[in-house]
Amino acid sequence: MNLIINNHIIDSNLEDILKRLRQETDGRFLKDIAKRGDNIAITCAWHKDGLENHPSCYVYNRTDNNEVPFGFYKCFTCGSKGQLYQLVSRCLNCGIEEAKQWLIDNFSKTITEELISLPTISLEKNKIEYLDESILDQYAYFHPYMFKRKLTEEIIVKYKIGWDKEKDAITFPIWDENNHLLGISERSVNSKYFYLPKDIGKPVYLLNFIKKEHIQEVYVVESQIDALYLNSLDKSAVALLGTGTKDQYEILKKSGIRIFHLALDGDMAGRHGIMRFIENMPDNIIIDVLLLPEGKDINDLSKEEIDNLRIMDKTNYMRFFTIHKN
Template identity: 25%
Template sequence: MPILKIGGVEADVDIREELEQFPWHRPRWASDKLIAASPFRYDNTPSFFVNLDGEYAGTWADSGAYDADYESGNFVKLLAFLRDETYEETAEYLLSTYGINSVNAGDDLRLPKLQLPKQRKPVVLAETTLKPYTYEHPYLHNRGISDKVQRFMGVGYCPQANAITIPWRYADGKLANVKYRKVQGKAFWYRKGAEPVRHLVYGIDKVYRHGLSDVYICEAEIDVMSVYAAGFPAIAIGGASISDKQIELIRKSPIERAIIATDNDKAGEKVKRQLIDALKSAVELRELMWGDSEVKDVNEALVAGNVETIRKTQPVDYAFTFSFR
């Protein structure tokens, strides 16, 4: 496997294995490169590539990028986008998964002195953070999400960034983070210095405020809003992985029954198994019946007018559960 330097630390990362967890449009896989339509925008031509091996392993470029920030970059940045995480969260995932590159005999190894982690205070953002974003944009309405649902979830719009704004809140309703999602293309980012989303569950404040015992569990915020648009409450973990903190938040909540509605792809299947393994002893679980459906997620089903796909559920299959932790 190629060696990547992540935060000054070298790790052997299986780049291809990580990328194969996600759907690609018109992909061409070679031993040293993936060429495909860009994941950052709506693209029907293979104008994006990732180096899978060699000196530039993990680097990528998009020849038709809308935004200079997404013309090229390293592997952590790409995977953070695909996993719907911050850069720091993805770097932490890669280092914990692949570890530190092996050292040579004779290297002077001095282990750092063990220190207990300091108790950190959660970051609480002022409600005035959202004041500049009290604008509307048709982007989500065009994706089947009603104005009523958008208002319920506090969606706004940032004209300067040309991005919708999606607040993330703690269980008590206090503002913890804000996601910015470009209305052109698929680029997104989170507010700098805010609470990491791996410490949060999107929509958990609604669970407490309205005493919700039955919810769908999705990956992304737009999927949560899609489920609400279909008439059911939902929460999201913010990407294709779940943290111990998020598991704890769900376990402690009023949720008694949950329908797993992760994406209809390899990454979605993986996080579904994580959810089943983590929650099977705490809540009653069901899952969406994707069957042979070709839709990627619940928002795609909503846009296609196939709300019945969101409503069709079945008991989870516990036979293949295993621990990722």
């Protein structure tokens, strides 16, 4: 079973996660990390105050067992057991929510929201094989679900949103900032899954249009639907396909955009994403933040509600967020 935290699948290599964890404790915890079949054995973080001599705590390293989630640990000496984020919380001496966020921020590339299928991308000799735009022709249909998610006909045509008959899924082409077609994400009309290829950095969705049109002021959101919806309201927008990565900040720094309106989701992950965005952008870029209601994303709101959202400039936001962090 995958370890899923707030819609994010923790999908990194378990050994990497544990080694990073050890590193962040300056070697205080997890002295030994060794592969043992389906598990990774670690020095137990609980008994003997984390200083046992031989590793007797086993962390489960598979995702295909429906009974046991990835990263579940059990110590065969003291009997401690629990989820990976509890282990993180123990080692980093932080709360469970913070531990979960640490895992999401550092070790998750996949969001359980939409289904992305990128069948033809390969990375031979470090070269990306881009898709030919003609691949989109087979999906050139309208589907009622698009309108249900408040997309307009104009937006659907401009951004080539389509429908995959076989999978009954809405298709969203994803380009990089230089207008190369990287892949097609799919959002099943019925179920909710979302994958990005592991070996490709996340692009900034719709940035190719922003660059083509020399737009210097944009809204920044998490999901594709949110970006498309804002564009349909005549607000230029890009999506981070998540809460933002270092690579994306670098791409945005070189984009020519001078003003960012951050409209990430109204939840803890969204607020952390906003903080990271602000921290990673140069001071001379203007950034403000739209304060979304708890648990909402942009697509949940009407145009009027969006226009009436409270806005905070980046300095006040950082101050406010730091005070209310916990």
